[in-house]
Amino acid sequence: MDVRVVASMVIQCDECSQQLKDNAELAIHLKQMHQKMYCGACRREFRTMEQLNSHVKNFHGIINSA
Ligand SMILES: [Zn+2]
Ligand SMILES: [Zn+2]
Numbered sequence: 001m002d003v004r005v006v007a008s009m010v011i012q013c014d015e016c017s018q019q020l021k022d023n024a025e026l027a028i029h030l031k032q033m034h035q036k037m038y039c040g041a042c043r044r045e046f047r048t049m050e051q052l053n054s055h056v057k058n059f060h061g062i063i064n065s066a
Pocket of ligand 2: 039040041042043044055056059060
């Protein structure tokens with residue numbers, strides 16, 4: 001996880017720069033705001049649709065027509 005500790009006790013979300021008070025809050029925030037995407041073939045985890053799409057194309061040779 002890319003978690004940066006800002007100032008003293010504040011954790012900043014890497015995706016949207018929102019500040020959370022602890023790791024538990026960050027975990028909830030990530031789940032609600034930045035739901036992760038998984039490759040259907042190998043269950044690898046991606047943060048963005050672009051990353052997932054290029055992984056699927058490069059690793060599994062599947063091209064999304066949509
Ligand atoms: Zn965020
Ligand atoms: Zn995969």
